Amino acid sequence: MDFDLFWSSLGPMLLGALKGTIPLTLASFVLGLLIALVIAVMRISSNKVASGVGRIYVSIIRGTPLLVQLFVIFYGLPAVGVKLDPWPSAIIAFSLNVGGYAAEIIRAAILSVPRGQWEAGHMIGMSRNQTLLRIILPQAARVSVPPLSNTFISLVKDTSLASLILVTELFRVAQQVAAFSQEFMLLYLEAALIYWVICLILSTAQTRVEKRLDRYVAH
Amino acid sequence: MSPTDAVLQVRGLGKSFGSNTVLRGIDLDIPRGKVVALIGPSGSGKTTILRSLNGLETPDGGSVTVGARDNSAEGPLTVDFGDAALPKKARAAQLSALRDRSAMVFQHYNLFPHMTVLQNVIEGPVQVQKRPRAEVVAEAEKLLDRVGLLEKKDAYPFELSGGQQQRVGIVRALALKPQLLLFDEPTSALDPELVDDVLAVIKELADEGWTMVIVTHELAFARQTADEVVFMADGLVVERGPASQVLRHPKEERTQAFVRRLLHEI
Numbered sequence: 001m002d003f004d005l006f007w008s009s010l011g012p013m014l015l016g017a018l019k020g021t022i023p024l025t026l027a028s029f030v031l032g033l034l035i036a037l038v039i040a041v042m043r044i045s046s047n048k049v050a051s052g053v054g055r056i057y058v059s060i061i062r063g064t065p066l067l068v069q070l071f072v073i074f075y076g077l078p079a080v081g082v083k084l085d086p087w088p089s090a091i092i093a094f095s096l097n098v099g100g101y102a103a104e105i106i107r108a109a110i111l112s113v114p115r116g117q118w119e120a121g122h123m124i125g126m127s128r129n130q131t132l133l134r135i136i137l138p139q140a141a142r143v144s145v146p147p148l149s150n151t152f153i154s155l156v157k158d159t160s161l162a163s164l165i166l167v168t169e170l171f172r173v174a175q176q177v178a179a180f181s182q183e184f185m186l187l188y189l190e191a192a193l194i195y196w197v198i199c200l201i202l203s204t205a206q207t208r209v210e211k212r213l214d215r216y217v218a219h
Numbered sequence: 220m221s222p223t224d225a226v227l228q229v230r231g232l233g234k235s236f237g238s239n240t241v242l243r244g245i246d247l248d249i250p251r252g253k254v255v256a257l258i259g260p261s262g263s264g265k266t267t268i269l270r271s272l273n274g275l276e277t278p279d280g281g282s283v284t285v286g287a288r289d290n291s292a293e294g295p296l297t298v299d300f301g302d303a304a305l306p307k308k309a310r311a312a313q314l315s316a317l318r319d320r321s322a323m324v325f326q327h328y329n330l331f332p333h334m335t336v337l338q339n340v341i342e343g344p345v346q347v348q349k350r351p352r353a354e355v356v357a358e359a360e361k362l363l364d365r366v367g368l369l370e371k372k373d374a375y376p377f378e379l380s381g382g383q384q385q386r387v388g389i390v391r392a393l394a395l396k397p398q399l400l401l402f403d404e405p406t407s408a409l410d411p412e413l414v415d416d417v418l419a420v421i422k423e424l425a426d427e428g429w430t431m432v433i434v435t436h437e438l439a440f441a442r443q444t445a446d447e448v449v450f451m452a453d454g455l456v457v458e459r460g461p462a463s464q465v466l467r468h469p470k471e472e473r474t475q476a477f478v479r480r481l482l483h484e485i
Contacts, residue, residue, distance in 0.1 A: 119275050120329035124343030124395060125319055134346065138333045216333050216375040 002183055006190060009177045013170055017194055020169025024159045027091050029152055032098025039103035041132070044110060054103070061100025067161055069093050074165040090162040098155060105147045109140035142213040149206040153199050160195075170194060225286060226251045226398050226430040227272070232281035232300070234267055234454075241267050242278065243454040249399075249447075251286070252428040256435055256445035256462065260477060263451040265434040269401050272432065273323045274314030279303075285320040285398055296320060321399040322392035327408050328384040330376040336363065336387050337372040340394045348395070355394070362390045366420050382413030389420055400424065402433040418444075438481050442466045450474045 042054035061069070074089040084092070113136050121131030163172035174191035178184050229247035234240070241264045249255050257265040270276040272283060277300065284297040298313045305313075330339050340359040344350045363369045366386040368379075376384055385405060392400055402421065406414040418440050425431060425444045435441055441448055441462060448465040450458045450473075458471045469475045 114329075116325060116327055116329040117331070120325065120331065122275065122318060123273060123323045123325075123329075124391070125315070125347035126343075127315070130346065134342070135331055142333075217377060 002181075002186060005177075005181055005183055006186060009174075009181075009187060009190065012177065013173050013191060013194055016168060016170040016173035017198065020162075020167060020172070021156065021159050021198070024087075024090055024094065024162060024167065024169060025152070025156050028094030028159070029098055029155055031091065031095035032155075033102055033148075035095060035099030036102030036106050039099060040106035040110060043103065043107045058100050058103055061097055062104075066093070066097050066158055067164070069097060070161055070165060086162070086165050086167045089165055090159070090167050094155060094159065094162075097158075098151060101151050102148060105144050105151065106140065109144035110136055112143050113139045142217070145206065145210050145213055149202070149209075153202055156198055156202065157195055224251055225249065225284070227286070227432070228282075228284040229268070229272075230282045230284075232268065232271060232278050232283070234264075234271065234276060234278045241454050242271075244281065245451075245454075245456060247432075247449070249430055249432065251430055253446045254425045254429075254431045254433065254444055255447045255449060256433050256441035257449050257451060258435065258438065258441060258477070259451035259457075262453075264454040265451055266403055269323070269403050269432060269434055272317070272399070273321050273401055274317045275323075277310065277314065283317065285317060287398075320397060321401055322395040322397035323401040323403060324385070324388045324392050324405050326404040328376070328381070328388045330384055330387055330391070332376050335373050335375055336368065336379070339376070339387060340391050343391070343395050359390070359394055362393055363387075366390055380413060381409045382416050385409065385413075385417045386420055389417070389424075393424075398430065400429050400431040402431065402435070404434050404436065407436060436481065438466055438478065450477065452477075 039054045039057055042050040043058070045051050045054075070090065070093040073093045074084065074086065077084060077089075110132075117135055117139065118131055121135040126134065159169055160171035162169055163175060166172075171191055174187050178187040181187070225248055227247065227249040229245055232242050232245040232247075234242040241262075245264070245268060247255070247268070257268065259265055267276055271278045272285075280301050282297055282299045282301070284295050286295045287293045296316055298317055331342065334342065337356065337359060340363065341352070341355045344355040344358075345352050360369060360372065363372055366389065368383060368386055368390070371379060371383065371387075376387070379387065385408075389405075405421065406417050409417065414437070418437065421431075421433070422440075422444050433441070433445065445462045447459060448462045449456055450465060450469070450471070452473050458465055458469060458474045465474065466478060469478055
C-alpha cells in the first residue's frame with residue numbers, strides 16, 4: 001500500500017466531499033422533501049386527477065434507473081433545447097428521485113395517524129389544511145424519520161453517479177487521482193471509507209432525531 | 220318553543236351508509252341549559268346523530284339548527300342536508316360553521332399526542348378563533364384547575380391516566396366556548412374506577428347550565444343528570460321523556476327490555 005498517496009489524496013477527496021457530495025446531497029434532499037410533500041398530499045387527495053398524477057409520478061420515478069434519469073436530464077434535454085450545467089442537472093435529477101421515494105414514505109406516515117386525530121382537528125374548528133399542517137404532519141414526521149433517513153443515506157451514496165455527468169464530487173476526484181496514479185484499489189477503497197464515515201455520522205444523527213421526536217410517546 | 224330559546228333543533232335527520240340506514244328521520248329539540256341523554260343499543264344511531272351535529276358526518280336529509288351565542292348579533296344557523304346538489308365547497312363551509320357552535324368530547328379522547336395538556340386546550344381558541352394567547356392561557360389554566368389538572372398542564376397525554384385524559388378532553392371542548400357540548404360515550408373507554416371522576420365533571424357542567432347532548436350507557440348517571448332521555452333503536456326514536464319516567468317507568472316494550480338488561484348487567 002502506498003500510504004503517501006493515501007494521505008496526499010485524502011485532502012482533495014475530502015474537499016470533493018465537502019464541496020461536491022455534501023452540498024449536492026443536502027440541496028437535493030431538501031428540494032426532494034418539498035416535492036415529496038406535495039406529491040404525498042396529492043396522493044391522499046380525494047381529487048382523482050391530483051391523486052392520479054401523483055401515482056404516475058411515483059411510478060415513473062421508482063420504475064426507472066436513477067442513472068437513466070440523470071442522463072435524460074443532462075444529455076437528453078439539450079436535444080429539445082434545454083441545456084443545463086452539470087450541477088443543476090444533478091440537483092434536479094436527485095431531487096425528483098428523492099421526491100418519488102419520499103412521497104410514498106410521507107403518504108404512509110400520514111395514513112398511519114389515526115382518523116380520530118383528523119376529527120379532533122375538525123372539532124376544534126380547523127380546516128383540512130390546518131389539521132394536516134398542525135395535527136397530522138407533526139405526528140407523521142415521527143413515523144417517517146427512520147425510512148427518510150434511509151433515503152438520505154442512499155442519496156449520499158447515489159450522488160457518486162453525478163461523476164458521470166462531470167460534477168466534481170468525491171468519487172470523481174477519486175477517479176481522477178486513480179487514472180493518474182493507476183492505484184485503483186487504494187483510491188477506490190479510500191473513497192469507500194470516506195462514504196462510510198459520512199454515513200456513520202448520519203446514522204448517529206438519525207438516532208438523536210428519533211429520540212427527540214419520541215419525547216411525547218410512552219416507552 | 221320559540222326558535223330563540225332552542226339551542227338545538229333537529230328535523231327529520233336521515234343517514235345511510237350504503238344500503239344500511241342508520242337514521243330514519245330524527246327530531247330533537249333542546250332548550251338552552253338543558254341536558255339530553257341519548258341511550259339505546261349499539262348500532263341504534265346515537266353516535267351518528269352526535270357526529271352529524273358536529274359536522275363529522277354528513278346526513279342525507281333533514282336539517283340541524285343551532286342557536287346563536289348569548290349577546291351575539293348572529294342569528295341561529297340552519298343547515299339543510301336535503302339539498303344534495305349543493306357544491307362540495309359550500310357544504311364544507313356549512314359543516315365548518317356548524318362545528319363553530321358545538322364542541323365534542325370523544326369516546327377515545329383523541330387528544331393531540333404531540334402537544335402538552337395546555338397546548339391541547341389552547342390550540343383551537345388561539346389557532347382557529349384567533350383570540351389573544353395570554354387571555355386564552357389564563358382561561359385554560361382556570362378550567363384545568365377546576366378539573367384538578369393544573370399541575371399537569373405541561374405533561375403530554377401519554378403521561379396521564381384515561382380519566383385525566385378525558386378531563387382534558389372536556390376542558391379542550393369548554394375552551395372553545397361552544398353553544399352546545401356533545402359527549403360521545405365519554406366514559407366507555409375508561410377503567411371502572413376512573414369513570415366517577417369524569418361523570419362528576421360532566422354533572423357539574425350540567426348544573427352550571429351548559430346545553431349538552433350525551434350519548435351514554437350509564438343509566439344511573441343519565442337519571443341524575445339529564446333533563447330528558449331519548450331512547451333510540453334502529454335509527455328511530457322509540458321513546459322520549461323526563462329521565463325518571465323513561466328510565467323508571469318506560470312505556471315501550473323495547474325500552475323496558477333495554478333498561479332491564481342494562482340494570483341487570485350491573
